[in-house]
Structure formats: C-alpha cells, structure tokens
Amino acid sequence: MELGLTGKRFLVTGGTRGIGRAVVEGLLAEGADVAFCARSADAVTDAQAELTADGSIAFGTAVDVRDQAALTDWVAHGAASLGGIDGVVANVSALSDDWLSSIEVDLMGTVGLVDAALPHLLASEAGSIVTISSVSGREIDVFAGSYGSIKAAVIHYTQGLAHQLAGQGVRANTVSPGNTYFPGGVWPAIERDDPELFKASLDLNPTGRMATAREVANAVVFLSSSAASFITGTNLLVDGALTRGVQF
Numbered sequence: 001m002e003l004g005l006t007g008k009r010f011l012v013t014g015g016t017r018g019i020g021r022a023v024v025e026g027l028l029a030e031g032a033d034v035a036f037c038a039r040s041a042d043a044v045t046d047a048q049a050e051l052t053a054d055g056s057i058a059f060g061t062a063v064d065v066r067d068q069a070a071l072t073d074w075v076a077h078g079a080a081s082l083g084g085i086d087g088v089v090a091n092v093s094a095l096s097d098d099w100l101s102s103i104e105v106d107l108m109g110t111v112g113l114v115d116a117a118l119p120h121l122l123a124s125e126a127g128s129i130v131t132i133s134s135v136s137g138r139e140i141d142v143f144a145g146s147y148g149s150i151k152a153a154v155i156h157y158t159q160g161l162a163h164q165l166a167g168q169g170v171r172a173n174t175v176s177p178g179n180t181y182f183p184g185g186v187w188p189a190i191e192r193d194d195p196e197l198f199k200a201s202l203d204l205n206p207t208g209r210m211a212t213a214r215e216v217a218n219a220v221v222f223l224s225s226s227a228a229s230f231i232t233g234t235n236l237l238v239d240g241a242l243t244r245g246v247q248f
Contacts, residue, residue, distance in 0.1 A: 004226035006031030008126075009082035011075060013065055013113055014092035016043040018182045019132060022217035023089050028056040030221060035078035037063035038092075057082075065092050065109030075116035085120035087128035087224045088113055090154075095147070095186055102150040110154055114161065118170075127170035128224045131158045132216075135178045135239050142201070151176075155235050162233030171232035173223045178239025181210040207240040 010027050014020035015036025024036050028051060038044050041062035048060035059081050063074045079085050090113050094105035110131050121127030136143040137151030154174065161172035179201055181187045187210060191198040202210065216238045222228055223236065237243060 001227055003030050003222065004126075005221070005224070008032045008086040009079075009084050010034045010087045010089065010224065011078050011085055011113070011117060012036040012089040012091060013063075013109065014038055015060070016040065016047040017184050019177065019180060019213045019216045019220075020089070020091040021047065022182075022213035023091065023220045024051060024058065026214070026217045026221040027224070028058060030225070032086075033057040033082050035059040035061070035074075035082055037061045037065075037074055039064050065112065066104045068108070068112045071109070071112045072116040075113065075120075079117075079120045084124065085117050086124045086126060087130070088117045088121070089220055089224065090114065090129075090131045093132070093134075097146055099146040099150075102146040106147075106150045107153050107157070111157065121170045122165075122168055125169070126226055126229065127165075129158065129161060129165075129170065129172040130220050130223050131155075131172075131174045132220070133158075133174045133176040133235065135176050135237060135243050138176060138235070138237070139243055139245055142197070159233050159235070166232055171223075171228070173228075173232060174235040175216060175219050175223065176235055176237050176239070177211055177216045178205065178237070178242040179210040180213060180216055182213040185213075205240050205242045209240070211238060211240060 012024050015024045016038040024034050027034050044060040044062050051058040065071050090110040092109050094101040131154050133154045134151040136148035158172050158174045219238045
C-alpha cells in the first residue's frame with residue numbers, strides 16, 4: 001500500500017525513545033521529513049545523529065512541552081525548517097499520578113502543539129493530527145486516577161477537533177496503546193521493581209505479551225497518511241485484545 005508520505009512534513013513530540021522514536025523512524029522510512037523534540041538535550045543530539053545517518057531529514061530540539069512559549073517557538077521553527085507542516089503527532093506523557101503534571105504534559109502539551117501548528121495544517125493539502133492516549137483512557141485499570149482521566153480527556157479533545165476541522169481538510173485521530181514494552185520505558189522498570197504487578201499485567205493480555213513501540217507506531221504512521229484520508233475522529237486501540245469492552 002502506498003501511504004503517500006514522501007515529502008510530507010511532520011512534527012513529533014517525545015521523539016527520542018519508545019513510541020515517539022518509532023513514529024519518527026516510521027515516518028522517515030516512508031519518505032517524510034520530521035522535526036521532533038524531547039526534554040533531554042543529550043538524547044535529542046544522539047537521536048538526530050542516528051536518524052539522519054542514512055540521509056533522512058530530521059531536526060531535533062530540546063523542548064519541555066510544559067513551557068507553552070517554548071513549544072510555540074519550536075513549532076514555528078519546525079515549520080520554517082521543513083517549509084510547512086502536514087501533520088503533528090502529540091506523543092509526550094508525564095506518566096505520572098500527579099494531576100498537575102498530567103494536565104500540563106499530557107493534555108496541555110497536546111493542546112499547545114495543535115494550537116501552534118493549526119495554521120500550518122490548514123494550509124496543507126492533507127493536514128493530520130494524531131494524539132497518543134492509552135487504553136487507560138477508555139477503561140478503569142491499574143492506572144486509574146490522573147493518568148487515565150487525562151488520557152480520556154485527550155481522546156475527547158481529539159474527537160472534538162475532528163468534527164470542528166473536517167470541513168477544513170484537517171483530520172484528527174487518536175491511537176490508544178495497550179501496555180507497550182521498550183528499553184527505558186515504564187514496563188521494564190516495573191518488571192524489575194514490581195515483578196508481581198508485571199506478571200499480573202502481562203497475564204491480562206490474551207496474546208501473552210505486550211506491544212512493541214514499532215507496532216504502535218505503525219498505526220500512527222498509517223493514520224497520518226493519505227491512505228487514511230477518510231478516517232477522522234477515531235480512537236484506534238493497539239492493545240492485542242487487552243480491553244474487553246465492545247466498541248460501537
């Protein structure tokens with residue numbers, strides 16, 4: 001399937017590791033150009049060197065998405081460097097039980113990215129917004145509380161965008177991963193520090209395993225592409241049948 005991403009221009013937050021890094025790699029593999037950010041300057045420098053080693057176009061910047069002015073400046077710089085913006089992927093998460101951190105990073109980091117990028121997306125021929133939520137935003141699980149509540153808010157916000165922007169040629173979708181295992185992520189730490197919780201969480205999935213970052217990123221890349229041109233307002237679960245509620 002031709003995804004039609006060659007020459008398209010994307011911004012990705014949280015792009016140095018895990019799902020965000022896999023999204024950047026997936027977009028670059030399809031011929032897109034990408035500007036990405038993360039909080040750690042060293043991680044950004046290392047990632048940019050690795051991502052551009054084959055000649056791909058990727059620009060990395062150290063940005064804390066809680067700083068709305070810095071986030072807005074990064075979007076403007078990314079648009080200037082890439083010559084415009086065709087899509088954004090809001091991937092950052094505080095992964096926290098702290099309400100304020102979850103609001104500032106997961107929700108307002110997403111809203112700030114979209115607000116700053118929207119004029120550029122409206123100028124694109126195929127503007128796309130993909131937000132990363134979680135199965136915890138859909139049902140009550142071990143991460144109920146601030147994390148699950150704010151992830152639910154991200155889904156609601158994104159579906160609202162889809163309805164508001166459909167007539168203006170900009171699509172908005174959410175990808176909600178199940179438990180995703182990658183180096184440096186939360187699950188290897190839980191596996192080490194709380195093996196009982198890790199085993200209980202693993203046992204919940206009928207596949208017998210957790211997702212890889214690449215498997216989640218594949219869904220993001222597809223929804224960001226022209227192959228998904230009539231898909232907007234959806235919340236796509238990538239969870240290996242972890243959730244049990246029927247989706248209508």
